[in-house]
Amino acid sequence: MPVKAHQYLWVNPFRREHPQAVVHKLWRDTALLRGISPGDSRELVTHTHPRHYQPGEALFREGETGVAAALVVSGQLSVQSRGQTLVRLDIGDFVGETALLEDTPRSATVVAETPVTVSLLVRYQLEEFVQFRPRVGARIMTNLARLLAARLRMGNQAEPSS
Amino acid sequence: MTGRGLGQLALILALLLVVLYALKPLWGALILASLFYLLLHPLVLRLRTRGWTRNGAILLALGAPLLALGWLFHYLTLEAANYLPRLPDDLRQLQSGLGQMFSELDRRLQLLLGMQTRLAEQFDQLRPETWLNTEQLVSSSGWIAAIAINGVLAPVLAFFLLRDYRRFRDRALALLPNPRIELGWLLYRRIAGRLQSYLRGLLMQASILATVTATGFALAAFPSALLLGLLTGVAGLVPYLGPFLALVPPALVLLASPAMGLESLIEAVLVILVGFGFDNLVVIPFLLAGTVNVHPALALMAVLAAGHLAGIPGMVISIPLLGMVGIVIKTLLEAPGRAGQPLAHPAGL
Numbered sequence: 177m178p179v180k181a182h183q184y185l186w187v188n189p190f191r192r193e194h195p196q197a198v199v200h201k202l203w204r205d206t207a208l209l210r211g212i213s214p215g216d217s218r219e220l221v222t223h224t225h226p227r228h229y230q231p232g233e234a235l236f237r238e239g240e241t242g243v244a245a246a247l248v249v250s251g252q253l254s255v256q257s258r259g260q261t262l263v264r265l266d267i268g269d270f271v272g273e274t275a276l277l278e279d280t281p282r283s284a285t286v287v288a289e290t291p292v293t294v295s296l297l298v299r300y301q302l303e304e305f306v307q308f309r310p311r312v313g314a315r316i317m318t319n320l321a322r323l324l325a326a327r328l329r330m331g332n333q334a335e336p337s338s
Numbered sequence: 339m340t341g342r343g344l345g346q347l348a349l350i351l352a353l354l355l356v357v358l359y360a361l362k363p364l365w366g367a368l369i370l371a372s373l374f375y376l377l378l379h380p381l382v383l384r385l386r387t388r389g390w391t392r393n394g395a396i397l398l399a400l401g402a403p404l405l406a407l408g409w410l411f412h413y414l415t416l417e418a419a420n421y422l423p424r425l426p427d428d429l430r431q432l433q434s435g436l437g438q439m440f441s442e443l444d445r446r447l448q449l450l451l452g453m454q455t456r457l458a459e460q461f462d463q464l465r466p467e468t469w470l471n472t473e474q475l476v477s478s479s480g481w482i483a484a485i486a487i488n489g490v491l492a493p494v495l496a497f498f499l500l501r502d503y504r505r506f507r508d509r510a511l512a513l514l515p516n517p518r519i520e521l522g523w524l525l526y527r528r529i530a531g532r533l534q535s536y537l538r539g540l541l542m543q544a545s546i547l548a549t550v551t552a553t554g555f556a557l558a559a560f561p562s563a564l565l566l567g568l569l570t571g572v573a574g575l576v577p578y579l580g581p582f583l584a585l586v587p588p589a590l591v592l593l594a595s596p597a598m599g600l601e602s603l604i605e606a607v608l609v610i611l612v613g614f615g616f617d618n619l620v621v622i623p624f625l626l627a628g629t630v631n632v633h634p635a636l637a638l639m640a641v642l643a644a645g646h647l648a649g650i651p652g653m654v655i656s657i658p659l660l661g662m663v664g665i666v667i668k669t670l671l672e673a674p675g676r677a678g679q680p681l682a683h684p685a686g687l
Contacts, residue, residue: 227519307387
């Protein structure tokens, strides 16, 4: 029996997964929360904000000071700069993490392509969360540093060819 | 920010003012609870870092100040009970002392400048002994009930503020529309950070000033030294004019007590000078320096205007309010991409 079919035998088709659990699962799958215990990540997710956007509505605008990162829960977003679409973001993608470090102006605009739901994590709430969880804070900051380093590396590799 | 955005902001501020006005009888409890929050929040966080539960940390942090407040209430009640029967005599004595002082001033002005000011005559017409009816004051239970209600409510509100303030704040900020959510958080953070550090520093400053001057008054054998120290601490909250306001209570005590002479007046001035000298040279540079970046001339004008509009409470809040308005204007006018920092890496946003 294929694995997927076997799994469906054990799933209650009448149970709807709690939206918060879905958001938690998506956050846990991000590079930001890698290595964080389920209890801590669930607690952190209670501090995030669900926000809904209509197609064409901007999530972040280029040049505006950013204070939050966003995780796509449903729908599709596009990252645009100088009139060009740089990349499209789908469910589970994570964007705007630089704002989790400092009040930096956004370098690109993020626009909803379809009706979109995101889970917004505000830097100040993350700071308050890690205030009395120093180990979790150190892990999240390490993850964030790795994420930014990886992006920088990718940017550097892409630059010579462009 | 667009005109519509400014309109929304004005509407929210107007609603807040209406709610605050409706809660006027509870202002005492609200102010006291906010002070508890400002002072105790860092302690609660520290206790939680050491593994205490949220409620346990709050109760432990609230315990000591509540005991101190209870003792202070007991002390003030005893002082008031002892003093109220003597109040009419003291008021008469105060009136005669002030009358003599104005007569002396009239005589000297006549001698030196040839002016006929008749200050003593005008002061007599004011009939200050009728200003305060002590019998009514004692028999009226309204103000006692108001103090009791505020006194009981304050710690309860402080507990809930310490426990749930951030939850309320998160819910309130979540009400902001999508284009304003980040701006709202940015404004909140900038204002709250600056305001909290300023008010916390101010409270510490007032406590230190009250302690130093109460000790001084006790050493100089003034009656009700602790009360005088407390009043000096409160006067110290008023920027620039604090030292002058602080001189009023000891001066009134001196005028009401004929046994205390010029020596006591010099001692009172010395105590205030030492208190405010220590405050300006040691306390302020360490606690308040740089917390509110407002030009002194603008600050002085704001203090005087606020005093005219809302008395001493207005004077106390004028500087942080001015700093807050400054932050709001600066943040709203901050053009996109001109925050003085380079743009983030495109990939990192």
